[in-house]
Amino acid sequence: MDLRGYLKVLARRWPTVLVCLLLGIGAGEAVTALTTPVYEARTQLFVATRTGVDTSDLTQGQTFSQARVQSYASIVATRRVTQPVVSELGLKYTPEELASRITAEAPLNTVLINITVRDTIPARAAAIADAVAEQFSTVVEKLETPKQAQASLRDSEEAKAPASPVSLRITQQASIPEKPVSPKWLLDLAAGLLGGLLLAAGVVSLREALDTTIKTSDGLGELTSLPVLGSIPYDRSSVRQRIAVDSTNTSSRAEAFRKLRANLQFAQVDDRPRVIVVTSPVPGEGKTTTSVNLALALADAGMRTCLVDADLRRPSVAGTFGLVQDAGLTTVLIGQARAEDVVQQAGSRLTVLTSGAVPPNPTELLASERLGEVLRELADTYDVVIVDSAPMLPVADTIGLAQLADGVLLVVRASKTGRDQIRNAAELLNRTGVRMLGTVFSMASSFKGKAYGYGYGYGSAEVPVPRPAIAHEVAAEAAAAPGSGEK
Known part of the structure; x- marks a missing residue:
C-alpha cells in the first residue's frame, strides 16, 4: 500500500x-x-592557580588550570564529595543516590566548573549545591597538595602557606529555584x-x-470473476427511505440505479432475461432496496415491470410502497387467488406482487413447481419480472427459487460483507447451475469524498417509511396521458 x-x-x-x-x-x-516535580539548583566554581608555587608565571598557571579543570569535573560526584555532604546536611540519601542527582561540566577553554543538583524540594536542592561546591573545593585542594607538603603541614601547626598549586573559589552561590524543571x-x-x-x-x-471485507467494486469483480453492473453510493440522508428512483430525482443515488438498469440491459442484449432474482450473501446488504429501485428504473424506462416480494421470512416491499401485504405471492401459491387478482399498482408501469401472509414452510413453497408456473405467467404478461428473495447463506429459500429464474443479481455491501461470505454465496449459486448476471456493489464510498446511498437492516425492528403520496402519484400518472412515451 x-x-x-x-x-x-x-x-x-x-x-x-x-x-x-x-x-x-x-x-x-x-x-x-x-x-513529582523536580527542581534544579546551580552553582559555579573558578579554578585559580597560586602563582609562585611550582609555576613560573601567570600564563603558565592559566594553561595549567585549563588542562586540569576537565579532570576536576569528574570528581564532583565521587564518594569523597558526597559522603561528607550527606553527613553534614543529614540527608536520607546514600552517597550513591546523591551522586545520581549531581552533574558537573567544565566548558572548554575555561577554568570554570558548573555544578547542578536536582531535588524534589527547592531549598534542599540549593543547600546541597552549595555544600557540594564547598566539599569539592576541599577535596581538590587536598588532591593537588604533594604528600611531602601534607606531612610538613601536619608536623608544623604554625605553617600558614598553602601547599596546593590550585585554588577553587565559588563565583555563584546556588539560589532557591522557583519553577520545576520537570x-x-x-x-x-x-x-x-x-x-x-x-x-x-x-x-x-x-x-x-484482519479486515476481509470488500472496499471497491474492482475488488468485488476480481473476487467473484463476475461483472459489477452497478455501484450504488451511500447516502446518509436516505437511511429511512428506500425509494430513490422517480421522475424528479436526479441524485447520484438515483442515477446509479439508472446506470444499473442500462448496464443490465446492454450486458444481456442477445439473451435478455425476463425473470431476475435479486439476492445477497447475508442480511443487511441492500438487496430489497436494489430490487425496488431497479424495478422503478425499468418502469421509468417504459418497460412493463412486475416486482415480486419472494422474501417470505421478512418481507418489506409492501411497507416500502405503502401497499397491502395480506394477499400476495403465498396466496397465489396455495391456490386461493390468481396473480392478476392480487397484484397492486405502484406506478403506471410498475406492478407489485407482495409476499402475502408469512408461511411456515417458505423453502418448500419457493422450490415448488407452482412458483415456476406463476413466474412464467408473469413473464408472459410483463416485460421484466424482478424477484426480491431472501439472503443466500442464512437460509435455503433462494436456492430453489434461483433455478426458476432467467438470471441472478448478487448484491454485496461495501466494507461489510466478508470475502468468504461473498465467495461462498457465488459458489453456491454456481453449483446450482443458475445464470449469474453480475453483482451490485451497494453503499459504496462516493467519488468526491461525500457519502451517498442508503442504509437499512434486514430483519431490524425499524419499519420502512411508506410513501403516503404513492396513490396520488399513481392516479396522476394514469390520468396524465395513457400510452405516453418514455419518461
Missing part, C-alpha cells in the same frame, strides 16, 4: 485515529500530573500525541490486515 492509499485508510478509519490520539493526550496529561507539560503532550499517532497507525494497520 502506497502513502496515498494509507492516508485514505486513516481517513476512512478516523474514529479509531481520534480515539488513539485522545488516549495519547490523556497519557501525556497523566504523566505530567503523576510525576515534568515538562508541552514535552509530555507532544510525546503523548506522537504515541497516539503511532498507536493509531498500528491499530489501523492491524484492522486492515
Whole structure:
C-alpha cells in the first residue's frame, strides 16, 4: 500500500485515529500530573592557580588550570564529595543516590566548573549545591597538595602557606529555584500525541490486515470473476427511505440505479432475461432496496415491470410502497387467488406482487413447481419480472427459487460483507447451475469524498417509511396521458 492509499485508510478509519490520539493526550496529561516535580539548583566554581608555587608565571598557571579543570569535573560526584555532604546536611540519601542527582561540566577553554543538583524540594536542592561546591573545593585542594607538603603541614601547626598549586573559589552561590524543571507539560503532550499517532497507525494497520471485507467494486469483480453492473453510493440522508428512483430525482443515488438498469440491459442484449432474482450473501446488504429501485428504473424506462416480494421470512416491499401485504405471492401459491387478482399498482408501469401472509414452510413453497408456473405467467404478461428473495447463506429459500429464474443479481455491501461470505454465496449459486448476471456493489464510498446511498437492516425492528403520496402519484400518472412515451 502506497502513502496515498494509507492516508485514505486513516481517513476512512478516523474514529479509531481520534480515539488513539485522545488516549495519547490523556497519557501525556497523566504523566505530567503523576510525576513529582523536580527542581534544579546551580552553582559555579573558578579554578585559580597560586602563582609562585611550582609555576613560573601567570600564563603558565592559566594553561595549567585549563588542562586540569576537565579532570576536576569528574570528581564532583565521587564518594569523597558526597559522603561528607550527606553527613553534614543529614540527608536520607546514600552517597550513591546523591551522586545520581549531581552533574558537573567544565566548558572548554575555561577554568570554570558548573555544578547542578536536582531535588524534589527547592531549598534542599540549593543547600546541597552549595555544600557540594564547598566539599569539592576541599577535596581538590587536598588532591593537588604533594604528600611531602601534607606531612610538613601536619608536623608544623604554625605553617600558614598553602601547599596546593590550585585554588577553587565559588563565583555563584546556588539560589532557591522557583519553577520545576520537570515534568515538562508541552514535552509530555507532544510525546503523548506522537504515541497516539503511532498507536493509531498500528491499530489501523492491524484492522486492515484482519479486515476481509470488500472496499471497491474492482475488488468485488476480481473476487467473484463476475461483472459489477452497478455501484450504488451511500447516502446518509436516505437511511429511512428506500425509494430513490422517480421522475424528479436526479441524485447520484438515483442515477446509479439508472446506470444499473442500462448496464443490465446492454450486458444481456442477445439473451435478455425476463425473470431476475435479486439476492445477497447475508442480511443487511441492500438487496430489497436494489430490487425496488431497479424495478422503478425499468418502469421509468417504459418497460412493463412486475416486482415480486419472494422474501417470505421478512418481507418489506409492501411497507416500502405503502401497499397491502395480506394477499400476495403465498396466496397465489396455495391456490386461493390468481396473480392478476392480487397484484397492486405502484406506478403506471410498475406492478407489485407482495409476499402475502408469512408461511411456515417458505423453502418448500419457493422450490415448488407452482412458483415456476406463476413466474412464467408473469413473464408472459410483463416485460421484466424482478424477484426480491431472501439472503443466500442464512437460509435455503433462494436456492430453489434461483433455478426458476432467467438470471441472478448478487448484491454485496461495501466494507461489510466478508470475502468468504461473498465467495461462498457465488459458489453456491454456481453449483446450482443458475445464470449469474453480475453483482451490485451497494453503499459504496462516493467519488468526491461525500457519502451517498442508503442504509437499512434486514430483519431490524425499524419499519420502512411508506410513501403516503404513492396513490396520488399513481392516479396522476394514469390520468396524465395513457400510452405516453418514455419518461
